[in-house]
Amino acid sequence: MKKSLxxxxxxxxxxxxxxxxxxxDISGKMRMYVESYEAxxxxxxxxxxxxxxxxxxxxxxxxxxxxxxxxxxxxxVNIDAPSATSLGDSQSTVxxxxxxxxxxxxxxxxxxxxxxxxFDALGVAYGSIASSVHTLRDSRLNNSVALTGDVAGASVxxxxxxSENATTSATQSYGVAYGFGPAKVGxxxxxxxxxxxxxxxxGKIVLDDxxxxxxxxxxxxxxxxxxxxxIGVAQKLTxxxxxxxxxxxxxxxxxxxxxxxxxxxKRTAIHAAYSNVDSVVAANDVTRYGVGLEHNx
Numbered sequence: 601m602k603k604s605l606x607x608x609x610x611x612x613x614x615x616x617x618x619x620x621x622x623x624x625d626i627s628g629k630m631r632m633y634v635e636s637y638e639a640x641x642x643x644x645x646x647x648x649x650x651x652x653x654x655x656x657x658x659x660x661x662x663x664x665x666x667x668x669x670x671x672x673x674x675x676x677v678n679i680d681a682p683s684a685t686s687l688g689d690s691q692s693t694v695x696x697x698x699x700x701x702x703x704x705x706x707x708x709x710x711x712x713x714x715x716x717x718x719f720d721a722l723g724v725a726y727g728s729i730a731s732s733v734h735t736l737r738d739s740r741l742n743n744s745v746a747l748t749g750d751v752a753g754a755s756v757x758x759x760x761x762x763s764e765n766a767t768t769s770a771t772q773s774y775g776v777a778y779g780f781g782p783a784k785v786g787x788x789x790x791x792x793x794x795x796x797x798x799x800x801x802x803g804k805i806v807l808d809d810x811x812x813x814x815x816x817x818x819x820x821x822x823x824x825x826x827x828x829x830x831i832g833v834a835q836k837l838t839x840x841x842x843x844x845x846x847x848x849x850x851x852x853x854x855x856x857x858x859x860x861x862x863x864x865x866k867r868t869a870i871h872a873a874y875s876n877v878d879s880v881v882a883a884n885d886v887t888r889y890g891v892g893l894e895h896n897x
Contacts, residue, residue: 622669628655628897632679633726633871635890640883651726651892653677654690668697670704693746701749708746711757711775712798713739715788718777719802721813721832721846722859726892727873729855733828733848735798735819737790741771754778769793782806796821809836813846826850839863854878867896 631651638644656674663669674690688707695704709717713724713736722728730736741761748757754776761771769792777786783805791797800817811834819826830848837843844859857875864870874889 622659622661625658626655627658628677629653629894630677630679630897631726631871631892631894633873633890633892635888638885638887640885644887648680649726649890650678650680653679656690663696666698670695670697670702672704672708690740695746699749702747704746704748705744707740707742707744708759709739710737710741710744710759710761710771710773710790712737712773712788712790712800714757715775715777715786715800715802716815718784718786719804719813719815720830721811721834721844722857722873726871726890727844727857727859727875727888729846729848729857729875729877730815730830732853732855732877732886733830733850734800734815734817735821735826735828737792737796737798741773795823810834815848826852852880853884869894 630653632653633649633651634646635649636644636646637649654674654676656672659671661669671694672691673688674692675685675687676690678684691706691708693704693706693708695702697703716730716734716736717724720728720730722730724730724736741759743764744759744761746757746759748755750756755778757773757775759773761773763770771790771792773788773790775786775788777784783803785804786802787800789797789799798817798819800815802813802815804811804813813832813834815828815830817828819828828848828850830846832844832846835843840863842861844861845857847856849855855875855877857873859871859873862870871892871894872890873892875887877884877886879885
């Protein structure tokens with residue numbers, strides 16, 4: 601009993617010391633769908649599907665002199681199969697910030713994926729056709745150094761992913777976005793210096809309760825370039841109900857999606873979505889629709 605009390609006391613002292621020197625925040629998102637999924641000529645599957653659920657730990661410390669230390673550990677939580685969860689798979693970074701400039705080391709989404717997230721009407725969430733029309737390039741870079749900041753009113757970023765292999769080239773990704781009035785435009789590139797590279801431009805304009813988006817990309821792999829383009833709209837019908845629609849095409853697919861989201865509160869929402877990807881190869885056709893529940897904390 602005495603040992604337990606001593607342990608608790610030490611834990612309390614340690615916790616107080618941490619709280620006095622740094623700020624720690626824990627947040628998360630749980631989003632699950634019950635869906636029907638049909639690929640190619642196979643029969644439709646009825647299943648439960650996780651949609652980007654995550655838990656995130658952030659810590660920061662004021663180092664003085666205008667410098668700050670920042671830590672992010674974000675983990676994608678596979679609610680329907682928790683054993684597949686891998687700590688820090690979404691983002692694991694530590695870095696230094698000064699004013700609007702920041703440098704981070706670790707694993708994070710590269711600039712191409714971040715730009716697609718901004719200009720896809722469905723935010724690359726359930727039902728999105730962005731990954732069928734444009735190439736996401738694995739979304740993240742390991743072993744990376746990322747520089748971000750604001751320059752002359754534009755948000756800029758550069759990411760360098762070290763291969764840590766003498767025979768493999770490093771991967772580089774750039775991004776820039778600029779907002780003016782109700783509009784925003786962005787550009788991003790990705791190049792693994794081994795035959796896979798992408799460039800993408802995106803735009804968005806917000807007109808009262810209507811948001812219009814569009815993207816154009818050129819993705820090159822092993823000497824073959826695929827050009828993709830997509831458009832989308834988000835329309836707020838009531839304070840709680842928002843409708844989404846998007847359409848995209850490249851030389852391999854025509855795809856479209858529709859979605860409805862109803863907010864039950866500031867943190868909880870119900871979603872319903874339908875998407876269809878029509879490929880030149882019938883075996884790659886995908887049709888899915890589902891109803892989901894989301895809670896943010």
